Amino acid sequence: MNDIAANVLKGDPRSIARFITLAENCDPVATQAMKKIHPHTGSAHVIGITGVMGSGKSTLIYELTREYRKKGLKVGIVAIDPTSPFSGGALLGDRIRMMELATDDGVFIRSMGTRGMLGGLTSAVYDVVEILDASGKDIILVETVGVGQAEVDVIKLADTTLVVLVPGLGDAIQTLKAGVMEIADIYVVNKADRSGLEQTIAEIESLIDITCDGKDRKIPVLSTVAKKSKGIVELLQEIDNHKDYLKKTKVFDTQRRLRYEAELVEIIRKRLMNFIFDESTFKGKVETLIGKISKKEIDPYSAADEILGKILK
Amino acid sequence: MQRKIRVIVSKPGLDGHDRGAKVVARALRDAGMEVIYTGLHQTAEMIVEAAIQEDVDVIGLSLLSGAHMTLFIDVTRLLKEKGMDDVLVVGGGIIPEEDIPKLKKAGVAGIFGPGTHCDDIVKFIKKKVKR
Numbered sequence: 001m002n003d004i005a006a007n008v009l010k011g012d013p014r015s016i017a018r019f020i021t022l023a024e025n026c027d028p029v030a031t032q033a034m035k036k037i038h039p040h041t042g043s044a045h046v047i048g049i050t051g052v053m054g055s056g057k058s059t060l061i062y063e064l065t066r067e068y069r070k071k072g073l074k075v076g077i078v079a080i081d082p083t084s085p086f087s088g089g090a091l092l093g094d095r096i097r098m099m100e101l102a103t104d105d106g107v108f109i110r111s112m113g114t115r116g117m118l119g120g121l122t123s124a125v126y127d128v129v130e131i132l133d134a135s136g137k138d139i140i141l142v143e144t145v146g147v148g149q150a151e152v153d154v155i156k157l158a159d160t161t162l163v164v165l166v167p168g169l170g171d172a173i174q175t176l177k178a179g180v181m182e183i184a185d186i187y188v189v190n191k192a193d194r195s196g197l198e199q200t201i202a203e204i205e206s207l208i209d210i211t212c213d214g215k216d217r218k219i220p221v222l223s224t225v226a227k228k229s230k231g232i233v234e235l236l237q238e239i240d241n242h243k244d245y246l247k248k249t250k251v252f253d254t255q256r257r258l259r260y261e262a263e264l265v266e267i268i269r270k271r272l273m274n275f276i277f278d279e280s281t282f283k284g285k286v287e288t289l290i291g292k293i294s295k296k297e298i299d300p301y302s303a304a305d306e307i308l309g310k311i312l313k
Numbered sequence: 314m315q316r317k318i319r320v321i322v323s324k325p326g327l328d329g330h331d332r333g334a335k336v337v338a339r340a341l342r343d344a345g346m347e348v349i350y351t352g353l354h355q356t357a358e359m360i361v362e363a364a365i366q367e368d369v370d371v372i373g374l375s376l377l378s379g380a381h382m383t384l385f386i387d388v389t390r391l392l393k394e395k396g397m398d399d400v401l402v403v404g405g406g407i408i409p410e411e412d413i414p415k416l417k418k419a420g421v422a423g424i425f426g427p428g429t430h431c432d433d434i435v436k437f438i439k440k441k442v443k444r
Binding site: 013014016017018020021025083084087088089090091092093095096099102103108109110111113 | 316
C-alpha cells in the first residue's frame with residue numbers, strides 16, 4: 001500500500017481504483033498519497049458535463065470518449081449520481097451507457113455517489129480528478145448529477161463546462177437565467193432530432209446576447225444527437241477552441257486557481273466537520289445542544305458560539 | 314468516515330429479463346450500499362474490468378437463460394486470473410439445484426433463486442464482506 005502513489009503514476013488501474021476508494025473514505029493513506037501525486041498533476045484537461053436529468057449526459061460522454069480515443073488520447077470519466085439521504089446508499093447507473101468502453105485500457109470509469117454533498121458534485125471529486133490526472137489521463141470528463149437550477153459547483157472544478165439541454169424546454173430556459181444557465185462555456189442541445197430545436201436554440205441565443213454583451217468570447221450553442229453520433233466531432237472542435245482560448249487569454253490560470261480554492265475549502269470543511277462531529281470531541285455536546293435548542297433553552301446561534309468558542313480557544 | 318460496501322449488479326449474456334436484478338439493486342441501495350448497475354448484455358470481461366475500476370466488494374450476477382455454468386464461471390475464473398478473488402461473487406436467477414454445488418466450487422459464494430427475501434441477500438453480503 002506504501003507505493004500506491006507510485007503505481008498510480010505508472011497508470012495501474014487497480015491502484016487508481018483503490019486510491020479513489022481510500023480518498024472517498026477519507027483514509028489517512030490517501031492523504032499521504034495525495035501529497036505525493038500533487039506535483040505530477042495539472043496537465044489533463046477537465047471537462048464538466050452538467051444538465052437536466054435525462055438530457056443524455058452519459059451517452060454524450062460515451063461518444064466524446066470514443067472520439068478522443070480515435071485521437072489516441074487517454075480518458076478518465078467520473079460519473080456522479082445522488083446518494084439516498086435516507087439509507088446512505090446509491091444506485092449508480094451512468095455506466096449503463098458506457099459499458100462498451102469497459103475493456104478499453106485507455107479509459108478509466110468511476111461511478112460515485114454524492115454522499116451528502118449538494119451542488120451536483122461529491123466531496124472527493126477533487127481528489128479523484130487529481131488521481132486520474134496523475135495516472136496519465138489526457139482528458140477527464142466529470143458528469144454531475146442531473147441538475148435543477150442551482151447545482152453549479154462544476155464550474156470551479158472544470159476547465160471547460162458543457163451545459164446539456166434538450167429541445168422543448170421552451171420558456172423554462174428564461175426562468176433558468178440564474179444558476180445553471182450562467183455557467184456554460186459551451187451549450188449543447190442534445191436529442192436535436194426532437195421537435196422544438198429551433199425555439200430552444202433561439203431561447204439560449206437570446207440569453208447569450210445579454211450575458212456575453214461586451215465580452216471577448218461568445219458562448220457557442222451546438223446541437224447533437226448523441227445516440228446517433230451526430231455533432232460529436234463539431235463538439236470536440238469547440239472544446240479544443242475553448243481550450244485554446246483559455247491558454248491565450250490566461251483565463252486558464254484564473255480557472256485553475258478557482259479549482260484549487262474550491263479543493264482547499266472542501267478539505268478544510270471536511271476536516272473541521274469530522275473533528276467537530278467525532279465521538280472523541282464534540283459529538284455528545286452537539287447532541288445536547290440540539291436538545292436544548294428544541295426546548296428553547298438556547299438559540300441556535302448561541303449554541304454555535306459554544307462549540308466554536310471551544311475550538312477557537 | 315464509515316466505509317460503504319460497493320456492489321456491481323450485472324446481467325451477463327443475452328438474457329433480457331432484468332426485473333429481478335433491478336429489485337435486488339434497489340434493495341442493496343436501501344441497505345446503504347453503493348450499487349453500480351451495468352445493465353444488460355455484458356461479457357465476463359466487461360464485468361470484471363468494471364469491477365476493477367469501481368473497486369467493488371461484491372459482484373452480483375443475474376441470469377435466467379441457462380448459461381450460468383459458462384458465464385458465472387467465466388467471471389470467477391477471470392477474477393482469479395487477475396488476483397481479485399477477494400471479491401465476493403453472488404448469483405441469482407433460474408439456477409437448477411444440481412448446478413449450485415458446482416458453482417460454489419467455482420467460486421460463486423451464494424446463489425439466490427426465486428422467492429429469496431432481499432433481506433437475506435443483504436445479510437449474506439454484510440456478513441461476508443470484510444475489508
